[in-house]
Amino acid sequence: MSNNYKPLASDNPTAAVSTPVGSLRIIRTMSNPDLPPPPVSEAELMERCRVVAGRSLGQLAMQTGIQVPHDLRRAKGWVGQLVEAVLGADAASLAEPDFRAIGVEMKTLPLDTDGRPRESTYVCTVPLEQGISDSWTTSWARRKLARVLWVPVEADRELPVAERRLGTPFLWSPDPHQEEILRTDWEELMEMVCLGQLGSITARFGRALQIRPKAANARIMAAAIGPEGERILTNPRGFYLRSSFTLAILQQQFD
DNA sequence: TGATGATCATTA
């Protein structure tokens, strides 16, 4: 399949498809009939998932009039944005679940040729200053992970982006064991953040949940707590799920 | 080769 997708031959022949990702927003605002409204129930969401399971990214892009990038180096979030559009996610880049009405977060899960996750999964930003008042129960991370629609996607580098296929999406909530691991990791990491020990946190901490840099580049700064309790500037961080954890989720679902 | 640290694009 080629990359030469044409915009939909609708009332919108010159849609500003300037960049692959930018085209998502533009087309979504034009009431494109091929982009569904937000699902009103998990059942409706899963029905849409049944329709797209096994389809290629090229097919989904074609149906939505979205251009396929040649590679993902300059379009790292493209797959996620495409699937969100196809399924009717409405939260855009807000700090909300992707499907606001039903409180479901969506994550694509890139799989290698063996069906194992190729990457860790971003969860949310680490609250570097205001985490002191947080508990796991009320935390942003827990809210995000409470209900997740996992969307497996083929992701071998050899495979052209348009030819990569969706797997079978499935809904997940942490079971008591998983929740306990997540809570323990979160509490350990947030204690360090709150005690001004962020500087000694590396991605090696945490069994399932880890903290890594999350920013446009290393020069981006955000306020945090220093060793003496003072206010310092540091690189913004994010919580990520290790791929060993998401592999276990896959296995519990499919094995 | 897997994991860590770094980075890319977009939006509010």
Next chain:
DNA sequence: TAATGATCATCA
């Protein structure tokens, strides 16, 4: 600036 969507690029 800080949040969203993530993958890239390098090194142990």
